[in-house]
Amino acid sequence: MTEVIFPLRGKRIWVAGHKGMVGSAIVRRLRIEDCEILTADRAALDLRDQASTRAWIASHKPDSIIVAAARVGGILANSSYPADFLFDNLIIESNIIEAAFRNETAKVMFLGSSCIYPRLAPQPIVEESLLTGPLEKTNEWYAIAKIAGIKLCQAYREQHGRDFIAAMPTNLYGPGDNYDLNTSHVLPALIRKAHEAKVQNLSSMVIWGTGTPRREFMHVDDCADGVVFLLKHYSGAIHINVGSGNDVTVLELAKLVCKVVGFHGEIANDLSKPDGTPRKQMSSERLFAMGWAPRIALEDGIRSAYESFRQNQPGSL
Numbered sequence: 001m002t003e004v005i006f007p008l009r010g011k012r013i014w015v016a017g018h019k020g021m022v023g024s025a026i027v028r029r030l031r032i033e034d035c036e037i038l039t040a041d042r043a044a045l046d047l048r049d050q051a052s053t054r055a056w057i058a059s060h061k062p063d064s065i066i067v068a069a070a071r072v073g074g075i076l077a078n079s080s081y082p083a084d085f086l087f088d089n090l091i092i093e094s095n096i097i098e099a100a101f102r103n104e105t106a107k108v109m110f111l112g113s114s115c116i117y118p119r120l121a122p123q124p125i126v127e128e129s130l131l132t133g134p135l136e137k138t139n140e141w142y143a144i145a146k147i148a149g150i151k152l153c154q155a156y157r158e159q160h161g162r163d164f165i166a167a168m169p170t171n172l173y174g175p176g177d178n179y180d181l182n183t184s185h186v187l188p189a190l191i192r193k194a195h196e197a198k199v200q201n202l203s204s205m206v207i208w209g210t211g212t213p214r215r216e217f218m219h220v221d222d223c224a225d226g227v228v229f230l231l232k233h234y235s236g237a238i239h240i241n242v243g244s245g246n247d248v249t250v251l252e253l254a255k256l257v258c259k260v261v262g263f264h265g266e267i268a269n270d271l272s273k274p275d276g277t278p279r280k281q282m283s284s285e286r287l288f289a290m291g292w293a294p295r296i297a298l299e300d301g302i303r304s305a306y307e308s309f310r311q312n313q314p315g316s317l
Helices: 021-030 050-060 075-080 082-102 137-160 186-199 220-233 250-261 285-289 298-311
Strands: 012-016 036-038 064-067 107-111 163-169 171-173 204-208 214-219 240-242 247-249 266-270
Touching: 012 021, 012 050, 021 220, 050 082, 064 082, 064 220, 075 082, 075 137, 082 107, 082 137, 082 163, 107 137, 107 220, 137 163, 163 220, 171 186, 171 220, 171 298, 186 204, 186 250, 186 298, 204 250, 214 220, 214 250, 214 298, 220 240, 220 285, 240 285, 247 250, 250 266, 250 298
Parallel strands: 012 036, 012 064, 064 107, 107 163, 163 240, 171 214, 204 266
Antiparallel strands: 214 247
């Protein structure tokens, strides 16, 4: 196991974006550490407001900040609101990272996304693939903002010697996910579609595109564990991929979701909808080499995600 270089015992850790799927998972994971967890509701702190963000950090003096706050969404949301995705994410990350520098926060962990990589990057995608080719058009606004966040951490490290690091999670799912079909990612969208098809006794459910693109998925609790591991064990300029090490086609994923949900109808393809990137699997060998590995198998994770979905859906079967 890699040496602990940033012990969390007694530290004040601010999880920015603690109510989101990733942030809430990180809060759950941090509860087993001997640290104080800081949070701020959106009503109390607008992270798009620079003065308020600076004042909050100056007042609460966190030893470390995990930047999980972001405007997120799937292909439809990215395509529909490009300015919002670019501006909101740029301003949120910039305000937090700059305020952390001003207040001498000891360590910052910035969370990005696998969409930062070129659309046709060699698979599995290594960290060095960043900025080596064009981005996927369907989510480039979000990707550009996340790339800027990585580079901002690197810039403060290079110019000011700050221990600001970045981690790139793969596609995540789990408790607290977004199941709105207008803004959700593929896995929660499939869970909702399969559930509604089952409840309505439909003969088929529709998936976007051909179903041939390959995607990697990780349960959000595994991701949170990897993030906390990196916070304690890693200090370096290069961002670190946090993935499961396995990928499946969208059609394979849809069949697995249908199996878990108990929908036995047909799967139909809407070929008018885009596929997105043909394949997106990250190499997490850097992280695995440090002694960390995910624990939750995809089917088990989907089962727990579906149970969480049902508990939060009035009248669900």
